[in-house]
Amino acid sequence: MKAEIIWASFKADIQSFYRSKATLFWTLLFPILLILMFGAIFSGVGDAEYELIVVDYDNSDTSETFIQVLNDTNILNTKLEVVDEKSISSYIKDEDIKRLITIPKGFEETLGAFQMGFDENATTNISFYFDQSEQQTNSIVRSVISAVVIEFNKNISGGKDIILIDDIETISGEFEFIDFFLPGMIGFTIMQTCIYGSLERNTKFRKDGILRKLLTTPITRTEWILSKMLFQLFLSFVSAFLIIGLGVAVFGLNIHITALMFVLIIATSFLFTGMGMVIGRFVKDEESAGMAGGAVTFPMMFLAGTFFSLESMPGFLQTIAKVMPLYYVNEGFRNAMIYLKTDDAIFHSTVVLIFAVVFFLAGLVLTKWKED
Amino acid sequence: MLKTVQCPSCKKVITATGNPGEIVKVTCPSCRAKGKVTFEKPVYRVTPEDGLAIQVFNLRKEYGDLVAVNNISFNVRKGEVFAFLGPNGAGKTTTVEMIESIRVPTAGSVKILGKDISTSFDKVKEKIGVLPQEFHSFERLTVRETLEFFQKIFKSRASIDEIIDDLDLHDQEKKLYMNLSGGLKQRVGVAISLVNNPEIVFLDEPSTGLDPKARREVWDVIAGLRSRGKTVFLTTHYMEEAEYLADHVAIIHKGNIIAEGSVEELINKYGEGSILDIKNCKTKDAVDMLIQNGFKAKNAGNGDIAVYIEHKDKVLEILSILRHEAIDYDALDIRRSNLEEVFLHLTGAKLSEEEK
Numbered sequence: 098m099k100a101e102i103i104w105a106s107f108k109a110d111i112q113s114f115y116r117s118k119a120t121l122f123w124t125l126l127f128p129i130l131l132i133l134m135f136g137a138i139f140s141g142v143g144d145a146e147y148e149l150i151v152v153d154y155d156n157s158d159t160s161e162t163f164i165q166v167l168n169d170t171n172i173l174n175t176k177l178e179v180v181d182e183k184s185i186s187s188y189i190k191d192e193d194i195k196r197l198i199t200i201p202k203g204f205e206e207t208l209g210a211f212q213m214g215f216d217e218n219a220t221t222n223i224s225f226y227f228d229q230s231e232q233q234t235n236s237i238v239r240s241v242i243s244a245v246v247i248e249f250n251k252n253i254s255g256g257k258d259i260i261l262i263d264d265i266e267t268i269s270g271e272f273e274f275i276d277f278f279l280p281g282m283i284g285f286t287i288m289q290t291c292i293y294g295s296l297e298r299n300t301k302f303r304k305d306g307i308l309r310k311l312l313t314t315p316i317t318r319t320e321w322i323l324s325k326m327l328f329q330l331f332l333s334f335v336s337a338f339l340i341i342g343l344g345v346a347v348f349g350l351n352i353h354i355t356a357l358m359f360v361l362i363i364a365t366s367f368l369f370t371g372m373g374m375v376i377g378r379f380v381k382d383e384e385s386a387g388m389a390g391g392a393v394t395f396p397m398m399f400l401a402g403t404f405f406s407l408e409s410m411p412g413f414l415q416t417i418a419k420v421m422p423l424y425y426v427n428e429g430f431r432n433a434m435i436y437l438k439t440d441d442a443i444f445h446s447t448v449v450l451i452f453a454v455v456f457f458l459a460g461l462v463l464t465k466w467k468e469d
Numbered sequence: 470m471l472k473t474v475q476c477p478s479c480k481k482v483i484t485a486t487g488n489p490g491e492i493v494k495v496t497c498p499s500c501r502a503k504g505k506v507t508f509e510k511p512v513y514r515v516t517p518e519d520g521l522a523i524q525v526f527n528l529r530k531e532y533g534d535l536v537a538v539n540n541i542s543f544n545v546r547k548g549e550v551f552a553f554l555g556p557n558g559a560g561k562t563t564t565v566e567m568i569e570s571i572r573v574p575t576a577g578s579v580k581i582l583g584k585d586i587s588t589s590f591d592k593v594k595e596k597i598g599v600l601p602q603e604f605h606s607f608e609r610l611t612v613r614e615t616l617e618f619f620q621k622i623f624k625s626r627a628s629i630d631e632i633i634d635d636l637d638l639h640d641q642e643k644k645l646y647m648n649l650s651g652g653l654k655q656r657v658g659v660a661i662s663l664v665n666n667p668e669i670v671f672l673d674e675p676s677t678g679l680d681p682k683a684r685r686e687v688w689d690v691i692a693g694l695r696s697r698g699k700t701v702f703l704t705t706h707y708m709e710e711a712e713y714l715a716d717h718v719a720i721i722h723k724g725n726i727i728a729e730g731s732v733e734e735l736i737n738k739y740g741e742g743s744i745l746d747i748k749n750c751k752t753k754d755a756v757d758m759l760i761q762n763g764f765k766a767k768n769a770g771n772g773d774i775a776v777y778i779e780h781k782d783k784v785l786e787i788l789s790i791l792r793h794e795a796i797d798y799d800a801l802d803i804r805r806s807n808l809e810e811v812f813l814h815l816t817g818a819k820l821s822e823e824e825k
Contacts, residue, residue, distance in 0.1 A: 101621055102621060102622055105617070105618050105621035105622070106618070108618075109607060109610055109614065109618045112609065112610055112614060113607055113608070113609040113610060116609040116645070117609055304603075304605075305603075305604065305605035305606070306601035306602065306603055306604035306605060307604075307605070307606065307607070309566070309569075309571050309599075309601040309604075310599060310600075310601050310604060310661070311622075312569075312570065312571050313569050313570065313571065313594060313597065313599040313671075314594055314599075314619070314622045314623065314665075315591070315594045315595060315622055315623060315624070316622045467571060467572065467573060468566060468571050468572045469532070469572065
């Protein structure tokens with residue numbers, strides 16, 4: 098086995114890859130577009146109004162005016178709740194509150210004291226509780242509250258900061274759709290690139306005589322497969338980290354890069370490359386390869402819990418999902434990266450590893466290297 | 470292997486099976502006479518082996534009941550262009566792919582440069598260059614990148630610059646393979662087969678599907694390989710290609726080699742010698758007059774008459790008959806019989822028609 102040959106073949110793959118606009122689109126841009134689209138549809142980005150829970154401990158005319166001004170912005174829709182000060186954290190968690198502000202007791206008094214000139218250094222703190230997983234919405238709500246506070250400070254003191262905002266991060270118990278969807282997209286994208294990449298090598302390269310040509314050269318089967326796997330792994334990691342980057346930058350997801358995630362990316366790449374080889378054995382030309390690829394990836398895409406949670410599906414579909422390798426890939430990624438359920442992640446990764454070994458070995462055995 | 474023998478008593482043809490070197494007892498199914506059939510051990514026809522690039526002995530390929538290649542044997546000498554000529558489906562590609570170790574033969578053996586490929590093909594790989602049939606390289610690599618990729622696979626490496634020079638690919642070296650014309654793609658295909666500076670180059674139908682100009686260009690490239698001392702194994706169904714390029718031709722038909730030799734030898738042996746074409750003859754009975762004078766003549770359509778010339782002296786005789794009988798015609802044309810006529814003579818079918 099010679100590293101130079103493997104490297105030459107890997108380099109040729111990369112060169113071919115970045116020159117094919119269609120491949121670039123389907124491997125890199127398409128998943129991003131899907132995520133942005135689904136993310137927008139299901140996460141409510143673009144709502145005109147955001148609900149803001151207000152707990153008013155002051156119960157004064159001034160605090161009421163403050164709440165009224167927040168409402169008058171037409172961006173925030175305030176909802177008054179009465180919550181005991183000590184149990185505010187558990188309230189947020191139990192009720193799955195995304196955004197909440199508290200107006201402290203003595204709000205009116207402090208402002209009055211400043212205006213009357215009793216206390217030039219008087220300040221009062223409004224607390225803003227927000228769910229860290231909703232970065233985009235939070236920044237909008239935060240800027241509206243800030244604007245209102247600045248306006249108040251200007252009226253009372255001519256710009257001196259009397260009302261201050263305390264930012265307090267919370268984590269609600271629930272995960273959003275995007276938390277569920279994004280790891281699924283990683284699994285789905287790796288599946289697509291590996292199956293179709295593998296099918297291309299086994300149908301197009303066969304038809305074009307490239308495999309026949311290679312049989313007459315000193316490149317070994319191991320070198321060829323290794324170089325192709327290196328390329329598939331490269332694509333898988335690029336896709337995965339692109340999707341993760343998107344999740345963090347646009348949706349403010351709290352994604353954890355764990356060792357199991359790496360194991361899953363590698364195992365998933367082997368799994369679906371092997372599956373592509375197995376399919377490639379039974380199809381003759383490129384068109385039927387495309388159709389056979391679709392016949393395998395489409396049901397998995399919809400049934401293995403990529404876009405929608407299995408819980409919302411009928412029982413028999415859930416059973417079908419559980420024999421699909423992509424289900425374990427998706428669940429594995431979710432548990433390893435988002436939910437941090439290590440035990441479940443280990444279980445799912447193990448199943449994926451077993452599938453990977455079985456399919457990759459089957460692919461190696463079934464692939465027809467020589468002609469009949 | 471199979472061998473057919475004639476029963477000495479009832480003359481019925483019997484087919485016997487056995488291995489090389491074996492003597493098999495047979496019983497005639499019609500007259501029950503008993504006898505023995507000897508299966509000869511492989512004897513390579515030309516010795517010593519030094520001069521031989523490829524030796525094929527009793528090569529056979531079956532697909533179920535179909536015999537695609539029927540126990541064929543031949544040698545390719547070093548430095549020659551060997552053309553494997555035959556219509557589509559004759560078994561050319563099956564044969565060449567067995568020699569290239571892409572297909573596994575049902576029986577028989579192949580030696581390349583004296584090495585048996587069933588055991589030592591890995592040693593041979595560095596010394597051969599292959600252009601498979603209907604080869605299409607990686608679409609999105611440039612010509613130079615393509616050559617560099619294939620070159621890195623080999624230990625023995627030719628200079629890419631020299632190959633680009635020799636095959637006149639300067640203007641194309643930075644172009645993507647997918648953007649080249651059919652002729653240039655084939656030229657690049659030949660270039661790829663040269664990256665390891667091979668002794669033997671296999672070209673499987675290199676000019677199929679090309680227009681006449683591109684085909685000529687590919688021929689020039691192949692002629693160039695020969696002048697650089699390469700042995701070329703060429704498969705083709707174009708008889709002009711074999712006539713133009715080949716030192717030695719083997720004609721394959723339905724899995725059997727039906728004739729073998731230089732173009733000259735084949736035409737002399739199986740052709741019709743030379744032919745005098747009388748173009749647009751306006752005299753009736755001209756054919757009969759020629760036949761009465763002892764010539765083999767026939768109407769060749771469009772008013773043309775073809776007269777077969779067995780010896781060059783006969784040409785003057787024909788001319789004097791034409792003058793004496795005041796035969797009126799537009800023009801005369803003397804041409805040699807070609808491989809098309811050889812194939813027609815051997816099989817009763819036209820090479821070009823067999824394709825269809």
